[in-house]
Amino acid sequence: MAATEHHDSAADPAAGPAESAGPATGRDVGPGADSGADDSGTDLSGKTTVERNPRVARWFHAAVYVAVILLLVTGWWLLLGNEGDPSVVARITGVSDTDVHTVTGWVLAGLTVLAVVVGAKGWRTFWRESVRFQHGDGAWFRRWPAAVLTGRFGRHEGRFDPGQRVANLVLVATLLVLVVSGVGLALVSGGPAFVWFAAVHRWAAYAVTPVVVGHVIIASGILPGYRGVWRAMHLGGRLRERDAHRVWPGWTERTTGRTHTPRHLH
Ligand code: HEM
């Protein structure tokens, strides 16, 4: 919730009357909130913000990542041959690593079914935006290694940048393989099917790990180019327009209705 946002002293003069910093609801506050198609508001320090992900997407994302992090920790613990030796998760919960893993695995499988059944529309948008590769994406990738530090990303028009689109496809594919093979492992208790599921499950675990680690490093905003983007998925799901414009220029312009980020946001 935006109420936890800190109030820095560099309040922007454009922030307007005091009531714009009033009870932070995470919704539009302050000037600009009612300017036509403009979906922007201001944060408590008066910087213009824009809503990136709706509440339902944020809660789904949070549930998935709690499950995936538990699965990664317990799965790797088992893979490294520590089955008899409780991991920190097993010690905290008092449940064996195998059981924590299997129960959390069922939770992730349930979330997947829920997403498909209840969130079909959201998935369609997510998928459509993730497979939309365009001319110019190659140039974006060439500039990317330097841009993560300088913030000078190549231009792209998507809701997701080209790197996110690749990550989305790999994440969805590998997580689906993990869910299917994991359910297989949980249901059969031996024989050639178990061996086959175990091999598939293990290889998918190898594939998903670097992608999740990379995503968390990027999305946490510790790299200068991605500073501030963590807010897109946390608290009110609103990030500063300046940060949004740097990473998703076309999307930000369409959302705010402004072709150029106002000078005071640079
Ligand atoms: C992020 C997702 C997941 C990751 C990274 C992951 C990783 C792993 C790893 C590395 C192992 C050990 C394999 C070995 O020792 O050869 C394992 C085992 C297992 N996983 Fe997963 N897994 C995931 C999701 C799931 C799901 C969704 C289920 C579904 C219920 C599941 C069920 C199992 C089962 C039953 C085992 C065998 C446990 C045992 O009896 O030793 N996993 N997993």
Ligand code: HEM
């Ligand atoms: C551990 C399992 C996780 C999975 C499977 C996952 C998956 C995803 C996916 C598929 C997206 C959609 C767009 C994109 O690719 O960026 C996303 C967005 C996002 N994730 Fe995660 N995530 C995980 C963990 C985290 C964590 C721990 C953070 C904490 C910083 C995080 C922060 C974000 C943010 C800020 C976005 C919004 C990006 C945007 O608006 O485009 N994620 N995540």
